[in-house]
Amino acid sequence: MTPGQPEEDHHVNSFRVALVAIIVAAVMGSVTPAYASQDVPQTAQAAPNLTGLHDFDFLVGEWHGHHRKLKERLANSHEWVEFEGTLSMRKLMDGWANVDDNVFNVPGGTYRGVGLRSYDPKTGQWAIWWLDGRNPFGELDPPVKGHFENGVGTFYANDTLRGKPVRVRFIWSQITPTSARWEQAYSPDAGKTWETNWIMEFKRVP
Template structure:
């Protein structure tokens, strides 16, 4: 079974991160904001968990963020929680697994009071690089708007 402990081992280390995100989400906006940041990630408990600490140099104001990931050893499914310093809330976890070298993770959430689906995709994973993207769907997954892309380049 793919999608098991150690799946996020590729991320262990330090990274330079290029961020590209839509200025507004699910409004038809086509204006992208680009900025850089850093990330430090490590595995925990023999690969059944992973944590990343990010510094995002967003033009609207720099902030810190963290992701915590935990693999269910019975199912091989990962749960990912995201938190950043702009809020006291913890986002609902996205859940999923890696198949064919690509990780896909989904959650139900709300945006401006409306229900949405959230999707995270990890792809283009190599020793020196990785790509993450976030997309929202307002229609139960029939259509998706990619609204944030992070390109990781290893520094250590």
């Protein structure tokens, strides 16, 4: 206490100091510390995976296709139908996607189909959708997803056939500048066994 200061004034001042201290502590506790912009913690982002971005470059252009297609899928059928066709493929979105237009000259008529592919730089995988020209207003098939390894591209999806779940597999193989092979297989038992139901042998049009 300051000499000459009344005792009651001393108690009032002490109370005020204590009250101010409580208010300051409460305010400081509710304020988020400020950071300079360079000090703000940044969320680390993985570098894009571009290893497979050019995997389908081999398919750009015009192709002739010879097809062998199983007449009935997952029905213990051994009857194959053979026919000719064409494929025309071009890149989209500066190579991040591509599309091919297919013509199938099946016995009894001709129909078309479109394959659309898109690359995911997070996973390094391609997704492939199929649109059947015989049902252009229907839903797209579930996309098969996968990548190439040692020159072979393998892609998988879950789908249904006659109301039952099936596993779908596409394989691209035997790729050269002028030829390639594609095949489709179904599995009724989650990938334990496979039945190949469609094979395409491609030759580049000169």
